[in-house]
Amino acid sequence: MNALEAENVTVAGRLEEVNLSLPRGQLVGLVGPNGSGKSTLLQAIGGLLEHDGEVHWFGRDLNHIPVMERGRLTTWVPQETQFAFGFSVRSVISQGRYAHGDDDHGIDGIIARCDLVELADRPVNQLSGGERMRVLLARALATEAPLQLWDEPLGPLDVRHALEVLTMARQLADDGRTVVLSLHDLRIAHCLDSVAVLDNRRLRALGPPDDVLTPELLLEVFGVKARITPGLALEIP
């Protein structure tokens, strides 16, 4: 049985009849031009947007799971957030434990893992965009949810933190979680297990990156010509 099954997911004017099946323990990239429906699909899967069609997690309709239980099964990281109040970084991360009875389990380890020790007591509304994103990702890790939905997590990050986040996402997938993240940089697609291409509000293709991201499809969907060149290879020492 697949872990995540989306059937005919439609959001009026934003997404049309998306069918998606993803196994457990995969790192999946959601790509597509601006306005193709990536964020909408992530929110619909996360039960945060009114939609037609159904989303099942191991056979259970996510829309009919009580909100608190769903908070333990899925988590969603927004593309950008403005914090209206100055909660400390630690306090925001510990919000990830809300659905677990606010037990603060593992918070210190996650703070260290996300390189946030020095920022732990800082108010979140004084952080840079990249730092805020790391806080949101840390909060998502704290939920221990088996389905992680991250909306363009790499966008505001510097190169080192982007690599760290990708490594973290890979570890989560290897631990058996399903991580779906939207992204723009197709050059990192080779790090992913599969790629879903959205075009004009519809799912265009889904499968391993090498099979899906063909020069023909890239030209058609993104209007770019793909060429393989030896580039700069970066890794964490």
Place this chain on the structure above:
Amino acid sequence: MTRGAASRYALPGAIALLLFLMITALGVGDMPLSPARIWAGLMRTDELAAAIVWQIRMPRLIVAVFVGGSLAASGLVMQAYFRNSLASPGLLGVSSGGTAGAVVAIGIGIAGTSLLVMPVCAIIGALIATSAVLILARSGASTERLLLAGIALNALLAAVTSFVLSQSILSYERNAQILFWLLGGLEDRSWEHVWMVLPTALAAILLWPLGRSMDLLSLGANEAQSLGVDVRRLRRIMIVLSTVLTALATAVSGTVGFVGLVVPHALRLMLGPEHRRLVPLALIGGGAFVLACDLIGRAAGGLRLGIVTSLIGGPFFLWLLRRKV
């Protein structure tokens, strides 16, 4: 003092301040009472002191504390709801809605028919105003949009109140009653008014356990929903509680402005934004603030409560706006 130290001493400090202000409020007035005579009055061993304490000062004091606690808690809830620290019952027009409801009840002559009429009319007026705010400025609305919605609503409700006032121009008694509500004050508050404002205690108790989910909501509705908060249900509870708190306070004291803005904001500056801590402190701190303002008004020769809170809150609001915009 650091935030950590401030938060450790905040609750006992606020309770001590409130108790001190309560004893002061029982002692000062046209006939000052020493602590010993206050005690004798409370124990009813001194008849004159007992009459002053139990008939005049105690009901006014209790109403002041409940009004202050209600307005501050209501402001705190609205700020979390709208994710904007400038949201408050006065600025958004919810207080004006409550006042308009109460004034209409006086204007059409039904206010005296039952003890329930005024609070019910105030709640209806405040609920209508709240609904209008919800339509005009959704959650997460910008400061500008929120304030503009509040200006529009306050102007509209002021027109309703002025209309009722102009219609009852020939009745001195009704006009005086209406004016009382417009200026906001605690003069001549009796045990009847204490009973009217008492249900706010229930609203406050219901609010208490919502602190953590309010934290999550104040950082974004979708984020909160994703983390396990039933946002629709929470919002419904928050809006009903904050409206009822404002309306009941308005029904017994008239329009007392800026409490819902000043108190939560000052507490947030001192103790941080966590609502589990802020809810009880807003209730106690709001009570202490209104009681202190009432004492200042009494010391200044009978200055109305609404005037004192506006004299303090107005400049505070302008300072806040300057910092924020």
